[in-house]
Amino acid sequence: MRPGPLRLPLLLAAGCALLPWLPGLPPYWITLADYIGVAAIVAVGLVVLTGVGGMTSFGQASFLGFGAYATAILSARYGVSPWLALPVSLAVSAAAALLIGAVTLRLSGHYLALGTLAWGVALYYTFANLDFFGRNDGIAGIAPLHVGGLALVDPRWSFTVIWLGVGLAVLATRNLLDSRAGRAIRALRGGALAAASFGVDTPRARMLAFVYAAVLAAFAGWLYAHLQRSVNPTPFGINASIEYLLMAVVGGAAHIGGALLGAALVTVFNDLLQDWLPRLLGHQGNYETIVFGAVLVLVLQASPQGLWPHLARLWRWRAPVRRVVDAAAPPLPRRALPARGTPILEVAGLRKNFGGLVAVGGLDFAVAAGEIVGLIGPNGAGKSTTFNLLTGVAAASGGSVRFQGRPLAGLPARAVAALGVARSFQHVRLVAGMSVIENVAIGAHLRGHAGAFSALLRTDRAEETLLFAEAARQLARVGLAEAADRPADSLALGQQRIVEIARALCLDPVLLLLDEPAAGLRHHEKQALAALLTRLREEGVAILLVEHDMEFVMTLADRLVVMDFGTKLAEGPPEAVRRDPAVIEAYLGSVA
Amino acid sequence: MDTTILLILVQDGVVNGAIYALLALSLVLVFAVTRVVFIPQGELVAYGALTYAALDAGTLPGSVWLLCALGAGAFAAEAWRMRRRWRTRALLRLAAGTLLLPAVVAGLAMLLAPRRPGVAVEALLALAIVTPMAPYLYRIAFQPMAEASVLTLLIAAVGVHFVLLGLGLVFFGPEGSRASGFSDAVFSLGALTVQGQAVWIAGLTVALMLALSGFFEFTLFGRALRATAVNRLGARLVGIATGQSGAIAFTLAGAIGALSGVLIAPLATIYYDSGFLIGLKGFTAAIIAGLASYPGAVLAAVLVGLVESFSAFWASAFKEVIVFTIIIPVLLWRSWRHGPTEDEE
Known part of the structure; x- marks a missing residue:
């Protein structure tokens, strides 16, 4: 590995180690900074879970509790060294997260948030009522951290340890987010459906984010237990969970910097308020909770993205990062495409009912390798539903779909993608915050294998180079090489459709399903697209095309299938279909 | 466990369940109309109970000042939103709803509180003090971000919960209170002893549910609310002011919360922070019913x-x-x- 990427973290780490030893620094500030560090680690986990993965947890403090209680019990009751207790703390929390996640992660949106609220409360009362956890008194007499014979009781040592921990958490999180597994988590935001259509195991990506955030929280809990030297249930209750969420939201939940900023602001603010408000307003009252709540609501009203994006813009930290792509990287292995004319897709009697509505009612057609088939029909004819049935996004009510002779019935979208079926969407489904090339690289998800651990340790770099070289090649092929580093949502809608095609090509497809690819394109862009599709046909890819632009589809397609009201109206070469009276009536209405 | 204990437990469960059912109904209503998961519902329960207990003890409840402050806040928030299209009539109407109303209620409370006007008047006064707080909160906190995602609104609701919790401590103090019941009567039904208050709770719950279903079925406001719940944009296109629907939903939530508080104040000692757990149990019921079905929420609440x-x-x-x-x-x-x-999204 080049020395570059490590130099900054190493410098920061050295800074952390030395900073508190500066003469004249008030010890109180150091203690405050210790608590900021602990909170920052939890908030960084929430960035992955909530800001990036889109799952809100009102129970994050419970995982802090698992980590803290595990080390407290081991070190105070059994005299185990804190360093040996650390892996146990992390493992206990990860196991708890796996269990809780298995139960709650299938819930969506606000149900998930409320579910976490419920088990957050339940776990708090469990901590507070079991003798094993010392009930409300908690567990005291936890050993401090020690290195060799030196006990790190001085807050300055704690500072060093905690901020090294923060550095580690930030580094690990950056590594994770910039990896195959991390892109899978980030893709959840662009719609789980699109991610699944490119082979991302979305439940697994959700679980990864959940467990990762829980492990970071447990790490913070471990630090907290040895900093505090005693634990009790209060800091692991629902209010603490909400405070961590507040940090992430105020700072900016989508950014690691936002988590650090939020942790610092909330901790300092909390401290100041606890100090000053009672003096100003007399003694009775939890005034800081009032101000906290009000600030949270105001931030959400005025700047739902948090404060970090404003700060970053101020300091121009968001200068576009250019991803270095190794053009000389060898191409990824490709699957052997079947000989031209081999039947690829055979659809027989395909049906889909939504309640009483028949969206697709007995559709038959076939697509062969090296053939472009156009699926046309008026709006509402069932074309997009057909696409969803073919790709496993929706389950058919009847009929059969065979892909290279294999029945597709019952296969989830992920498995269909693994067979070599790639698609684009009628409503563009790119991940808005991600660059164009990262979006395209999601298409190559199934051609890589690196998991979360190799991402954290950066042993995935060789594979990442190959994946991004492939993404760059496909982007160049569709003519968007210059746009690679731009945010996907900054492109015109027509270009975003082309990005979707590049993403689909990254899958190395046998069958390509394109839903209105030419919509929103200018004339010369359409010509370029037609040339690209013609080239793919010559390579032996089978292409099924839904398109409203008749000129485009008539000149390109070998055959047309015309749908109306869920059934096939006509099928044949474009010229014949154009003259078919039934088709003319469906499109233009009866002449009579 | 013998039959007597069993019956007592069932009675307790049903009485508490009735309260949770009221809260669950209100949560489902607020969520359906405004997409806000109204976490602070529980605080309104505590406010209702503590206000009623203070009136019952012959003192002026601190929540009167809170009502005036929230009214003024709602006025300021709404006036700020109207700054571009200033209309005197609308402003006057707003002032009547947010400044005059709290002043009148506060005046009444000051007049009546020391005279101990009896349980019924005290209960009504408590309702009048607490109920308007909910629509004020809606105007201040939720209406400006009505188009935000459910998740964002949920986090904001948690923020409001924090504010109300802190304010509860300021205005009611850390001591708990208990109030006298609507009825001290005790009936015997075989092995079962039924307290008058339990009968009141069950009766009022059923009556309120019937009234709500009548409201949704037969009144224009009720239908507008249902239309907003089904489709906000569609409702707006046919001329329903969805902001107003939200305010009505919150008013109902405020009334239900305050009433639940008044009903449980004689049964248990309520502290400023007791509301959260009570509200969460209403939530549990509402979630079990999928935040969608009213009868389902009631059944689930009794189960809880x-x-x-x-x-x-x-x-x-x-x-x-x-x-x-x-x-x-x-x-x-x-x-x-x-x-x-x-x-x-």
């Missing part, structure tokens, strides 16, 4: 009440743990039946 009273008997330390974990099998069943869903 029964689980609570039986677990209080068998494992009192783990009462809360048990109550909140019954949600999990339900959630599992739901997700198993519906399969994973696409997250809404």
Whole structure:
């Protein structure tokens, strides 16, 4: 590995180690900074879970509790060294997260948030009522951290340890987010459906984010237990969970910097308020909770993205990062495409009912390798539903779909993608915050294998180079090489459709399903697209095309299938279909 | 366990369940109309109970000042939104609703509180003090971000919960209060002893539910609310002011919260922070019913009440743990039946 990427973290780490030893620094500030560090680690986990993965947890403090209680019990009751207790703390929390996640992660949106609220409360009362956890008194007499014979009781040592921990958490999180597994988590935001259509195991990506955030929280809990030297249930209750969420939201939940900023602001603010408000307003009252709540609501009203994006813009930290792509990287292995004319897709009697509505009612057609088939029909004819049935996004009510002779019935979208079926969407489904090339690289998800651990340790770099070289090649092929580093949502809608095609090509497809690819394109862009599709046909890819632009589809397609009201109206070469009276009536209405 | 204990537990469960049912109904209503998961519902319960208890003790409740402050806040927030299209009539109407109304209520409270006007008047006065707080909160906190995602609104609701919790401590103090009941009568039905207050709670709950279903079925406002719940944009296109629907939904939530508080004040000692857990149990019921079905929420609430009273008997330390974990099998069943869903934006 080049020395570059490590130099900054190493410098920061050295800074952390030395900073508190500066003469004249008030010890109180150091203690405050210790608590900021602990909170920052939890908030960084929430960035992955909530800001990036889109799952809100009102129970994050419970995982802090698992980590803290595990080390407290081991070190105070059994005299185990804190360093040996650390892996146990992390493992206990990860196991708890796996269990809780298995139960709650299938819930969506606000149900998930409320579910976490419920088990957050339940776990708090469990901590507070079991003798094993010392009930409300908690567990005291936890050993401090020690290195060799030196006990790190001085807050300055704690500072060093905690901020090294923060550095580690930030580094690990950056590594994770910039990896195959991390892109899978980030893709959840662009719609789980699109991610699944490119082979991302979305439940697994959700679980990864959940467990990762829980492990970071447990790490913070471990630090907290040895900093505090005693634990009790209060800091692991629902209010603490909400405070961590507040940090992430105020700072900016989508950014690691936002988590650090939020942790610092909330901790300092909390401290100041606890100090000053009672003096100003007399003694009775939890005034800081009032101000906290009000600030949270105001931030959400005025700047739902948090404060970090404003700060970053101020300091121009968001200068576009250019991803270095190794053009000389060898191409990824490709699957052997079947000989031209081999039947690829055979659809027989395909049906889909939504309640009483028949969206697709007995559709038959076939697509062969090296053939472009156009699926046309008026709006509402069932074309997009057909696409969803073919790709496993929706389950058919009847009929059969065979892909290279294999029945597709019952296969989830992920498995269909693994067979070599790639698609684009009628409503563009790119991940808005991600660059164009990262979006395209999601298409190559199934051609890589690196998991979360190799991402954290950066042993995935060789594979990442190959994946991004492939993404760059496909982007160049569709003519968007210059746009690679731009945010996907900054492109015109027509270009975003082309990005979707590049993403689909990254899958190395046998069958390509394109839903209105030419919509929103200018004339010369359409010509370029037609040339690209013609080239793919010559390579032996089978292409099924839904398109409203008749000129485009008539000149390109070998055959047309015309749908109306869920059934096939006509099928044949474009010229014949154009003259078919039934088709003319469906499109233009009866002449009579 | 003998029959007497069983019957007592069932009675406790049903009475608590009735309160949770009211809260669940209100949560479902607010969520359907405004997409706000109204976490602060519980604080309104505590406010209702503590206000009623203060009036019952012949003192002026601190919530009167809170009502005036929230009214003024709502006025300021709304006036700020109207700054571009200033209309005197609308402003006057706003002032009547947000400044005059709290002043009148406060005046009445000052006049009546020392005279101990009797349970019924005190209860009504408590309702009048607490109910308007909810629509004021809506105007201040939620209406400006009405188009935000459910999740953002949920986090904002948690913020409001924090504010109300802190304000509760300021205005009511840390001591708990208990009030005298609507009825001290005790009936005997075989082995079962029924307290008058329990009858009141059950009766008022049923009456309120009937009134609500009548409201939704037969009144224009009720239908507008249902239309907003089904489709906000569609409702707006046919001329329903969805902001107003939201304010009405919150008013109902405020009234239900305050009433629940008044009803439980004689049964248990209520502290400024007791509301949260009560509200969460209403939530548990509402979630079990999928935040969608009213009869489902009522059934689930009674179930939650029964689980609570039986677990209080068998494992009192783990009462809360048990109550909140019954949600999990339900959630599992739901997700198993519906399969994973696409997250809404």
